[in-house]
Amino acid sequence: EVQLVESGGGLVQPGGSLRLSCAASGFTFSSYWMHWVRQAPGKGLVWVSRINSDGSSTSYADSVKGRFTISRDNAKNTLYLQMNSLRAEDTAVYYCARGGRIAAAALDYWGQGTLVTVSS
Amino acid sequence: DIQMTQSPSSLSASVGDRVTITCRASQGISNYLAWYQQKPGKVPKLLIYAASTLQSGVPSRFSGSGSGTDFTLTISSLQPEDVATYYCQKYNSAPPYTFGQGTKVEIK
Numbered sequence: 001e002v003q004l005v006e007s008g009g010g011l012v013q014p015g016g017s018l019r020l021s022c023a024a025s026g027f028t029f030s031s032y033w034m035h036w037v038r039q040a041p042g043k044g045l046v047w048v049s050r051i052n053s054d055g056s057s058t059s060y061a062d063s064v065k066g067r068f069t070i071s072r073d074n075a076k077n078t079l080y081l082q083m084n085s086l087r088a089e090d091t092a093v094y095y096c097a098r099g100g101r102i103a104a105a106a107l108d109y110w111g112q113g114t115l116v117t118v119s120s
Numbered sequence: 121d122i123q124m125t126q127s128p129s130s131l132s133a134s135v136g137d138r139v140t141i142t143c144r145a146s147q148g149i150s151n152y153l154a155w156y157q158q159k160p161g162k163v164p165k166l167l168i169y170a171a172s173t174l175q176s177g178v179p180s181r182f183s184g185s186g187s188g189t190d191f192t193l194t195i196s197s198l199q200p201e202d203v204a205t206y207y208c209q210k211y212n213s214a215p216p217y218t219f220g221q222g223t224k225v226e227i228k
Contacts, residue, residue, distance in 0.1 A: 044205075044219060047217040059216070
């Protein structure tokens with residue numbers, strides 16, 4: 001059974017940093033592109049970032065470019081999102097999601113999400 | 121960047137009704153279009169990928185169509201358990217993988 005379990009969310013002050021983790025199991029993690037998607041309270045889904053299977057290629061939404069860094073450790077079956085210079089508008093539930101074995105694939109499994117609150 | 125526009129933003133229909141949601145891309149995306157269902161308080165779930173391919177386990181009352189810039193999600197006979205917000209997403213290999221703004225479906 002495919003499982004994605006996020007952790008690392010919490011309350012952080014504006015300008016602060018946080019690192020999210022997503023532990024994957026039930027599939028060959030090193031073969032899949034992975035994504036982060038966020039959802040502000042009461043709002044819609046927003047794609048944040050993606051990383052290819054070996055970690056050599058990454059992409060970001062303009063709203064987080066230069067502040068967030070996606071990475072992965074295939075030996076630990078774990079996806080990360082390092083978030084720096086956090087702003088109030090980054091407050092959201094952050095989901096990790098599995099893509100495909102290629103870049104052009106839908107997100108077929110999602111974690112339960114971890115809440116990040118940016119507030120003083 | 122390619123924009124994804126859904127309509128309507130919300131709808132109310134009776135049990136058994138046929139429901140159609142539209143998603144329009146600002147540029148052609150071939151069939152790289154997915155639909156997701158998010159029930160209140162729950163995690164998004166993939167319903168349809170490649171514009172018209174039903175994800176395993178999804179009821180056959182859901183269907184998708186379209187290619188290029190115009191896409192539709194149809195629920196052939198609305199059920200109470202279909203109350204949710206539905207999102208389209210483009211996933212051709214050029215990021216960002218933009219979502220539509222969502223369509224909230226309620227029972228009348």
